[in-house]
Amino acid sequence: MARERSSRADYAQFKQMTTRWRDNDMYGHMNNVVFYEYVDTAVNTWLIENAAMDIPNGEIVGLVVETSCTYHGSLGFPEPLDVGLKVSRVGNTSVTFEIGLFDVNDQNAAAEARFTHVYVNTETRRPVPLPDGLRGALEQLVVG
Amino acid sequence: MARERSSRADYAQFKQMTTRWRDNDMYGHMNNVVFYEYVDTAVNTWLIENAAMDIPNGEIVGLVVETSCTYHGSLGFPEPLDVGLKVSRVGNTSVTFEIGLFDVNDQNAAAEARFTHVYVNTETRRPVPLPDGLRGALEQLVVG
Amino acid sequence: MARERSSRADYAQFKQMTTRWRDNDMYGHMNNVVFYEYVDTAVNTWLIENAAMDIPNGEIVGLVVETSCTYHGSLGFPEPLDVGLKVSRVGNTSVTFEIGLFDVNDQNAAAEARFTHVYVNTETRRPVPLPDGLRGALEQLVVG
Amino acid sequence: MARERSSRADYAQFKQMTTRWRDNDMYGHMNNVVFYEYVDTAVNTWLIENAAMDIPNGEIVGLVVETSCTYHGSLGFPEPLDVGLKVSRVGNTSVTFEIGLFDVNDQNAAAEARFTHVYVNTETRRPVPLPDGLRGALEQLVVG
Numbered sequence: 001m002a003r004e005r006s007s008r009a010d011y012a013q014f015k016q017m018t019t020r021w022r023d024n025d026m027y028g029h030m031n032n033v034v035f036y037e038y039v040d041t042a043v044n045t046w047l048i049e050n051a052a053m054d055i056p057n058g059e060i061v062g063l064v065v066e067t068s069c070t071y072h073g074s075l076g077f078p079e080p081l082d083v084g085l086k087v088s089r090v091g092n093t094s095v096t097f098e099i100g101l102f103d104v105n106d107q108n109a110a111a112e113a114r115f116t117h118v119y120v121n122t123e124t125r126r127p128v129p130l131p132d133g134l135r136g137a138l139e140q141l142v143v144g
Numbered sequence: 145m146a147r148e149r150s151s152r153a154d155y156a157q158f159k160q161m162t163t164r165w166r167d168n169d170m171y172g173h174m175n176n177v178v179f180y181e182y183v184d185t186a187v188n189t190w191l192i193e194n195a196a197m198d199i200p201n202g203e204i205v206g207l208v209v210e211t212s213c214t215y216h217g218s219l220g221f222p223e224p225l226d227v228g229l230k231v232s233r234v235g236n237t238s239v240t241f242e243i244g245l246f247d248v249n250d251q252n253a254a255a256e257a258r259f260t261h262v263y264v265n266t267e268t269r270r271p272v273p274l275p276d277g278l279r280g281a282l283e284q285l286v287v288g
Numbered sequence: 289m290a291r292e293r294s295s296r297a298d299y300a301q302f303k304q305m306t307t308r309w310r311d312n313d314m315y316g317h318m319n320n321v322v323f324y325e326y327v328d329t330a331v332n333t334w335l336i337e338n339a340a341m342d343i344p345n346g347e348i349v350g351l352v353v354e355t356s357c358t359y360h361g362s363l364g365f366p367e368p369l370d371v372g373l374k375v376s377r378v379g380n381t382s383v384t385f386e387i388g389l390f391d392v393n394d395q396n397a398a399a400e401a402r403f404t405h406v407y408v409n410t411e412t413r414r415p416v417p418l419p420d421g422l423r424g425a426l427e428q429l430v431v432g
Numbered sequence: 433m434a435r436e437r438s439s440r441a442d443y444a445q446f447k448q449m450t451t452r453w454r455d456n457d458m459y460g461h462m463n464n465v466v467f468y469e470y471v472d473t474a475v476n477t478w479l480i481e482n483a484a485m486d487i488p489n490g491e492i493v494g495l496v497v498e499t500s501c502t503y504h505g506s507l508g509f510p511e512p513l514d515v516g517l518k519v520s521r522v523g524n525t526s527v528t529f530e531i532g533l534f535d536v537n538d539q540n541a542a543a544e545a546r547f548t549h550v551y552v553n554t555e556t557r558r559p560v561p562l563p564d565g566l567r568g569a570l571e572q573l574v575v576g
Contacts, residue, residue, distance in 0.1 A: 017162045020181050021188040025309065026316050032496040033310055033472050036465040037164050044165040045222050064464040068500030078189050165457065166465055172458050176352040177324040184321050208320040212356030306449045308469050309476040325452050332453040333510050366477050 005072050005108040006100050011084025012141045015042060016104070019077040029074040036067060039099045039113045042083045051137045060128055062117035065094070069113040073103070080104060087141035093127035094118040095138050149216050149252040150244050155228025156285045159186060160248070163221040173218040180211060183243045183257045186227045195281045204272055206261035209238070213257040217247070224248055231285035237271035238262040239282050293360050293396040294388050299372025300429045303330060304392070307365040317362040324355060327387045327401045330371045339425045348416055350405035353382070357401040361391070368392060375429035381415035382406040383426050437504050437540040438532050443516025444573045447474060448536070451509040461506040468499060471531045471545045474515045483569045492560055494549035497526070501545040505535070512536060519573035525559035526550040527570055 008014070017038055025031035047062070075081050084100035096116045100109035121128050130138070152158070161182055169175035191206070219225055228244035240260045244253035265272050274282070296302070305326055313319035335350070363369055372388035384404045388397035409416050418426070440446070449470055457463035479494070507513055516532035528548045532541035553560050562570070 015162075017164075018160075018185075020161075020185040022181055022184065022313060022319055022321055024314050026312050026314065027493070028314050031310055031472070032499055033465065033468040036468055037166055040166065040463070040465050041162075041164045041221070048222055061459070064503055066500070066502050067464055068498070070498050071496055077185070078192055166463055168458050169454060170456050170458065170460050171349070175328070175454055176355055177321065177328050177454055180321040180324055184319070205315070208359055210356070210358050211320055212354070214354050215352055304450075305452075306447075306473075308449075308473045310469055310472065325454055328454065329450075329452045329509070336510055365473070366480055 006084075006098075006112050007107050007109070008082075008084060008100075008102065010086065010143060011098075011100050012086040012143050013046075014082050014084050014102075015045060016080050016082050017041065018080050019075075021077050024076045028076070030076040032069070032071060035069050035071070035075075035101055035111050035113065038081065038083050038101055039067065039069070039115055042085045042099050043097050043115055043117070046085055046141070050140075051134045059122055060119045060131070061122050062119050064115065065118050066116040067114065069111055071111045072108070073106075073110040075101060075103060075110050081110075084109070085141060086143045087138050088114070090130070090135060090138050090142070092129055095130065097141075150228075150242075150256050151251050151253070152226075152228060152244075152246065154230065154287060155242075155244050156230040156287050157190075158226050158228050158246075159189060160224050160226050161185065162224050163219075165221050168220045172220070174220040176213070176215060179213050179215070179219075179245055179255050179257065182225065182227050182245055183211065183213070183259055186229050186243050187241050187259055187261070190229055190285070194284075195278045203266055204263045204275070205266050206263050208259065209262050210260040211258065213255055215255045216252070217250075217254040219245060219247060219254050225254075228253070229285060230287045231282050232258070234274070234279060234282050234286070236273055237264075239274065241285075294372075294386075294400050295395050295397070296370075296372060296388075296390065298374065298431060299386075299388050300374040300431050301334075302370050302372050302390075303333060304368050304370050305329065306368050307363075309365050312364045316364070318364040320357070320359060323357050323359070323363075323389060323399050323401065326369065326371050326389055327355065327357070327403055330373045330387050331385050331403055331405070334373055334429070338428075339422045347410055348407045348419070349410050350407050352403065353406050354404040355402065357399055359399045360396070361394075361398040363389060363391060363398050369398075372397070373429060374431045375426050376402070378418070378423060378426050378430070380417055381408075383418065385429075438530075438544050439539050439541070440514075440516060440532075440534065442518065442541075442575060443530075443532050444518040444575050445478075446514050446516050446534075447477060448512050448514050449473065450512050451507075453509050456508045460508070462508040464501070464503060467501050467503070467507075467533055467543050467545065470513065470515050470533055471499065471501070471547055474517045474531050475529050475547055475549070478517055478573070482572075483566045491554055492551045492563070493554050494551050496547065497550050498548040499546065501543055503543045504540070505538075505542040507533060507535060507542050513542075516541070517573060518575045519570050520546070522562070522567060522570050522574070524561055527562065529573075
């Protein structure tokens, strides 16, 4: 439990996102599942804006093969949150994004998530090497 | 189906909210259920910011007794949306909010919702007259 | 508030559905938005099972033009619920479903929803008369 | 990607859960976030049924400190799914559950999740040793 919390400087870009009443569960804080809605949104927003992916009609599609999240503190409606994004690993056919969820007033992440995509051909469903354009864009999200 | 769509001038205030990947369903547009997440969020945000309600620990609580939504057009991730709020009826123990969901580039609502709260005592669960402070705040959301 | 609650006999068929932790909001009961997830599921399940609709790839598609829900009582995780379905109006190009959400131990509905679909051509997006097969299937959901 | 998929025999108990229209995203399969709604539901259902926890009003509360999921195959509406549950580690103040999500016709898991709870005192928010009753119940979920 003595994990080091990541800070804002560890991420390549940020988006502010609004919370919803339904994000909070019976304990009055953001439910652990909901953190992943922000994670999924951060990754897909970036892919649409920066990688010219035609979701969901392109020739290749990113299959989610693994996700995880470490929770350090609570977040929740009605405060918005800042979502940081970076790429921690660019493989031949896969990429791992890291996503930090921040209270807008906090320099350290309330939660840190990892999200791994394998890119496959839409028809054959077999892994394909990352297209050069996508790879170049992803490399701009690598920090340090 | 020849309904008049409401315009931005019909609402007392607006909040911009961000969409999420999961808002869209298999048809690629915001699912009809999700519109109500924005509705619920607009009402509760206003109550927290303007009516000093202690949610969920106050002496009175708003029970949702009826909601409805008319859908005129599609919305969806990744675009944000503008959510308009007004009060169309202040009763003795109840209030009806009207909520317009707008594409950020459109003057006419993509959807219009109604949301009726009855205020009850937290213990007895029986309707109670709206407290004066809440009534006064609600009346500022009446348009025209 | 003196609404008549519908009973199980008012519906043509039932499906039991399981609830989820996240269905409940800060008040400890099923959030008003979540009721519509069951409504949407009941209608789409019936269309898939009984109307041979190829969702979302068919020539016609049902656009949701209006939904509403009246809430009489609370439901919530962890109890499952029984979802009743009927058709209250079959028009030329549209249909209105009515959906009752029941506590498994209660003969009267905890909530009653209405859901109106207009069927449109997938390409032109213009309303089309209900195909005979769909109309025939829908008429079997009319009660009384 | 050459992961061994767990089988039904690897779990201590199963619950069947129904899917919802909204579980599927634009790709027509269950969205990666939604898998965690089943995970959260499986753990909380078990705690309520077997560990006599008074959620959310007890003296101790389980804080979610880490979750993860490995996705092997697709699931989705309208088919129900079988959710397997076991405990893989009982610590002094924490427990790790493992949850398998299965197509009802498949002996191997479509996805495998891990969910770690740390139990804290509701007031002090500091970790507390697992109460004996809870520990005993959890040990019955250990497999092999």
